[in-house]
Amino acid sequence: MAQLELVFRARGVVDFTQLLIAATQALGEPEAPTDLALALDYRIRHLLVDEFQDTSLSQFELLRRVTAGWEPGDGRTLFVVGDPMQSVYRFREAEVGLFLRAQHEGIGSVDLEALTLSLNFRSQAAIVEWVNGVFAQVLPVREDLGTGAVPFSPSISRIPALSGQAVTVHAVGDGIAEASMVVELVADATAEDVAQHIAILVRNRSHLSAIVPALKGAGMRFRAIEIETLFHRPAVQDLHALTRARCCIRPTVPRGCRCCARRGAD
Amino acid sequence: MLTTDPLLAGENLPRTPTWGEGTNRLSRTIWRSMIDAEQTARLSRDGQSRLARVVEALSPAIEHRARGGLRQRIEGGWLRLADPRACRNPPTWKTRKSTWTLVEELEQGGDLENLAALETELGRLHALPDVQAPDTLQVMTIHKAKGLEFDTVILAGLGQ
Numbered sequence: 006m007a008q009l010e011l012v013f014r015a016r017g018v019v020d021f022t023q024l025l026i027a028a029t030q031a032l033g034e035p036e037a038p039t040d041l042a043l044a045l046d047y048r049i050r051h052l053l054v055d056e057f058q059d060t061s062l063s064q065f066e067l068l069r070r071v072t073a074g075w076e077p078g079d080g081r082t083l084f085v086v087g088d089p090m091q092s093v094y095r096f097r098e099a100e101v102g103l104f105l106r107a108q109h110e111g112i113g114s115v116d117l118e119a120l121t122l123s124l125n126f127r128s129q130a131a132i133v134e135w136v137n138g139v140f141a142q143v144l145p146v147r148e149d150l151g152t153g154a155v156p157f158s159p160s161i162s163r164i165p166a167l168s169g170q171a172v173t174v175h176a177v178g179d180g181i182a183e184a185s186m187v188v189e190l191v192a193d194a195t196a197e198d199v200a201q202h203i204a205i206l207v208r209n210r211s212h213l214s215a216i217v218p219a220l221k222g223a224g225m226r227f228r229a230i231e232i233e234t235l236f237h238r239p240a241v242q243d244l245h246a247l248t249r250a251r252c253c254i255r256p257t258v259p260r261g262c263r264c265c266a267r268r269g270a271d
Numbered sequence: 272m273l274t275t276d277p278l279l280a281g282e283n284l285p286r287t288p289t290w291g292e293g294t295n296r297l298s299r300t301i302w303r304s305m306i307d308a309e310q311t312a313r314l315s316r317d318g319q320s321r322l323a324r325v326v327e328a329l330s331p332a333i334e335h336r337a338r339g340g341l342r343q344r345i346e347g348g349w350l351r352l353a354d355p356r357a358c359r360n361p362p363t364w365k366t367r368k369s370t371w372t373l374v375e376e377l378e379q380g381g382d383l384e385n386l387a388a389l390e391t392e393l394g395r396l397h398a399l400p401d402v403q404a405p406d407t408l409q410v411m412t413i414h415k416a417k418g419l420e421f422d423t424v425i426l427a428g429l430g431q
Contacts (some may be wrong), residue, residue: 235394245393
């Protein structure tokens with residue numbers, strides 16, 4: 006840590022974690038606030054926090070210190086927004102626990118009133134109903150502060166249900182079969198309405214390894230956003246080799262240069 | 272191209288282990304071997320002519336490596352080596368432009384201090400979207416789609 010701080014100082018940079026630590030330290034303990042904390046206490050009237058389900062323990066602590074000494078009815082407000090159902094990952098469980106804790110116990114001396122949003126502006130009613138039915142079974146029945154378990158909170162749609170099947174699940178054998186199925190679905194949707202907007206979504210870029218060539222093979226043009234990596238392309242590979250040649254032919258060995266490091270170990 | 276030449280391929284590009292027997296001999300760079308007439312005479316005729324082309328293209332930058340920015344030196348070498356036809360191909364050209372920019376950004380005093388950083392950044396380069404494609408069909412990660420709306424959504428790879 007001390008070494009890291011020296012590097013930060015020498016380069017005049019900090020990372021996000023350091024920023025948070027420094028901010029928290031600058032405010033001091035709630036019982037012994039610093040001059041800065043007192044000055045901010047006077048100036049900050051309203052605080053809004055978005056994506057609160059992803060709040061970490063240290064960020065929670067910072068909020069607690071900024072709002073230390075706030076009293077009910079003094080005109081100051083704390084407004085936090087978040088969707089605990091978005092935080093289903095195990096590595097975030099502690100953070101969902103913080104969301105639930107804030108909901109029930111408030112943050113530091115500030116009590117919070119919980120409001121649940123249930124109106125969906127985006128999806129047609131039949132999709133919202135499908136999600137209501139399926140995710141009520143997927144998510145836990147009861148909330149649990151300790152494990153960060155969050156029950157499903159159903160929504161209602163503002164957009165009337167469209168005719169036809171809202172959600173269809175297709176079971177396919179392998180990646181190649183799936184890619185042909187995707188091409189077929191795109192063709193069907195386009196035939197139905199040529200002007201409609203279609204999205205092919207994946208969790209991971211690697212899931213597109215068969216789909217992108219299949220689309221290209223079918224002559225379908227598409228917009229891919231940050232999908233095709235360039236490192237394997239011959240032009241980039243050649244430049245990489247040239248750069249390494251330039252950097253390595255010299256008396257001192259650059260850091261991270263595998264060829265020189267290996268030679269040094271011989 | 273450079274990477275397909277066995278003499279220059281892979282990890283051993285700048286230096287080669289000790290030539291000949293005995294441990295007292297000094298290691299020499301591949302570059303020294305490349306310009307050593309005695310060594311190169313052992314290559315095939317085709318190998319010799321390809322090597323000559325590479326040596327000719329690289330020597331200005333290697334012999335005067337302290338001069339000029341790193342980008343200029345690599346770009347010079349590249350242009351001397353490259354197939355001129357490749358330079359007229361717009362997508363490839365775009366790719367190279369991004370790489371040049373990266374080299375420039377990471378260069379410190381005519382050198383790359385951290386080659387691993389260049390490799391990491393190169394891995395993050397992505398092809399530009401096909402701007403001539405209509406926006407009616409889009410491909411992206413679920414993460415990137417947050418906040419967007421479509422008439423039809425196909426979620427692929429859920430079984431993987």
